[in-house]
Amino acid sequence: QTVVTQEPSLTVSPGGTVTLTCASSTGAVTSGYYPNWFQQKPGQAPRALIYSTSNKHSWTPARFSGSLLGGKAALTLSGVQPEDEAEYYCLLYYGGAPVFGGGTQLTVL
Amino acid sequence: QLQLQESGPGLVKPSETLSLTCTVSGGSISSSSYYWGWIRQPPGKGLEWIGSIYYSGSTYYNPSLKSRVTISVDTSKNQFSLKLSSVTAADTAVYYCARHIIAAAFRHLDYWGQGTLVTVSS
Numbered sequence: 367q368t369v370v371t372q373e374p375s376l377t378v379s380p381g382g383t384v385t386l387t388c389a390s391s392t393g394a395v396t397s398g399y400y401p402n403w404f405q406q407k408p409g410q411a412p413r414a415l416i417y418s419t420s421n422k423h424s425w426t427p428a429r430f431s432g433s434l435l436g437g438k439a440a441l442t443l444s445g446v447q448p449e450d451e452a453e454y455y456c457l458l459y460y461g462g463a464p465v466f467g468g469g470t471q472l473t474v475l
Numbered sequence: 476q477l478q479l480q481e482s483g484p485g486l487v488k489p490s491e492t493l494s495l496t497c498t499v500s501g502g503s504i505s506s507s508s509y510y511w512g513w514i515r516q517p518p519g520k521g522l523e524w525i526g527s528i529y530y531s532g533s534t535y536y537n538p539s540l541k542s543r544v545t546i547s548v549d550t551s552k553n554q555f556s557l558k559l560s561s562v563t564a565a566d567t568a569v570y571y572c573a574r575h576i577i578a579a580a581f582r583h584l585d586y587w588g589q590g591t592l593v594t595v596s597s
Contacts, residue, residue: 400582404522411571411590412514412522417583455522459582462535466522 368392370458370467377473378446386470387438388456394437395458401439402457402464403432405450412455416441448474477502479572479588487566487595493559497572497588504553505530510575511555512584513546515568523568527575528555562595569593 369391378384388401395401403416414423416432419439429445439456451474456467483495497511504511512527526536528546536544540559548555559566569590576583 402583404584411587413587414583414585417576417585418581421581423585457522457524457584462577463537464524464582464584466524468521 368460368465370456370465372454372456372467372470374468375471375473377475378443380446380448380474382446383442383444384446384472385435386441386443386454386456386472387435388440388458388467389438390458392460395434395439397434399439399458399460401432401434403430403439403441404455404457406453406455406469415454443472446474450474477574477586479574479586481570481572481588481591483591483593485592485594487562487593488597489563489595490561493557493562493566493570493593493595495557495570495572495591495593496554497556499553499555499574504548504555505550508576508578510577511548512573512575513557514571514573514584514587515566516571516590517565517568525557525559525570527577564595567593567595 371389397419400418404412406412415426420432431442433440454470478500480498487493510527513525526546528534543560545558569592571590573584573587
């Protein structure tokens with residue numbers, strides 16, 4: 367059973383920078399896992415932010431960026447805004463089958 | 476602007492079959508390079524990919540659900556559908572449909588429906 371692991375929760379101050387990570391139980395995450403990141407606010411559908419490691423959708427704010435960091439996929443928020451408080455999910459592809467991480471609850475405080 | 480909308484019964488009895496439809500508007504379900512997928516989220520929990528279908532009918536499913544899942548497509552109605560058999564309370568979730576791009580360089584789920592809650596209960 368493949369497991370994708372994220373930090374359960376993180377807290378950041380408004381205007382600060384925070385990095386969320388996404389690890390694979392199979393080993394180092396590479397671009398071949400096509401890492402995706404999603405933001406979900408209460409009562410809403412997930413919103414796609416980043417795909418294939420670092421590509422942004424047309425609607426993704428510039429303060430969000432994706433990368434590979436220390437064998438994990440990473441999502442960095444720079445200049446955090448209060449509206450960035452949300453649950454963030456990563457997604458990795460294993461031979462075509464996508465597996466979501468458990469999510470990171472980001473608190474802006 | 477592409478839009479997806481889920482529809483179907485909000486209550487299903489245990490051991491019966493859950494059936495949902497996703498209607499796509501603002502674009503053709505027959506466009507090349509696009510799969511169409513189903514994802515679910517139990518209340519208060521994380522996301523789980525269920526499966527995806529190409530307009531030609533080619534499918535691939537989550538191995539953990541494969542024995543109970545059927546996804547089909549109706550290009551004439553610009554819709555695709557999910558059937559999940561032998562449901563239990565563990566299948567209670569918000570079910571989302573989404574556009575699923577699977578290409579050599581990119582893979583992602585970009586446009587999502589708003590989701591529909593399906594409760595399994597007698």
